Amino acid sequence: MEKNDYKEQPGKYTIIAWVGLLTGTLDAVAAILSAHKMPVVTVFKFIASGIFGKAAFAGGFEMVAxxxxxxxLIACSITAVLFVLYPMFISFLKSKYVVAVVFALIAWVITHLVIVPLSRIGWSHMDIGGTAISIGILIITIGLPIALIADRYFVSKK
Structure with a gap:
């Protein structure tokens, strides 16, 4: 009997889903750690306040959920779009690490200049130091995981 060592690679959508969960989790952990001793539930109620406004802070578990x-939803959506666009970015940027930085910048623009201003949270003042820290966190939690895993996926498909 011959041993079959061949393992089928997971499909693109499965990988995107897992990478979305990874980036969402990494970003959530970073948000919790950088929330300056704010309770975890308050971090997620703040996110919910983007839709529900100040009522989110008075809510219970349903607002945390x-x-x-x-x-x-946001992390997985951004991940899916950037993962699919990876071949285009790598073709002209040539370095998966440069792509990771660009992906982090795109994620920052989407969240801070589009989603947050359109939400019930509204526009907030940004200082250069806070912005740099935020982008640095996104490089680690969003850009690098997407770029490194997408690179491995697309290289294996050649």
Whole structure:
């Protein structure tokens, strides 16, 4: 009997889903750690307040769950788009690490200049130091995981 060592690679959508969960989790952990001793539930109620406004802070578990849902929805959506666009970015940037930085910048623009201003949270003042820290976090939690895993996926498909 011959041993078959061949393992089928997971499909693109499966990988995107797992990478979305990874980036969402990494970003959530970073948000919790950088929330300056704010309770975890408050971090997710803040996210829920983007849809529900100040009522989110008076809510209970349902608002925490809504915040978690919205956080992962945004993270998975950004991940899916950037993962699919990876071949285009790598073709002209030539370095998966440069792509990771560009992906982090795109994620920052989408969240801070589009989603947050359109939400019930509204526009908030940004200082250069806070922005740099935020982008640095996104490089680690969003850009690098997407770029490194997408690179491995697309290289294996050649």
């Amino acid at each position: 809504a915040g978690i849902f919205f956080h992962y």
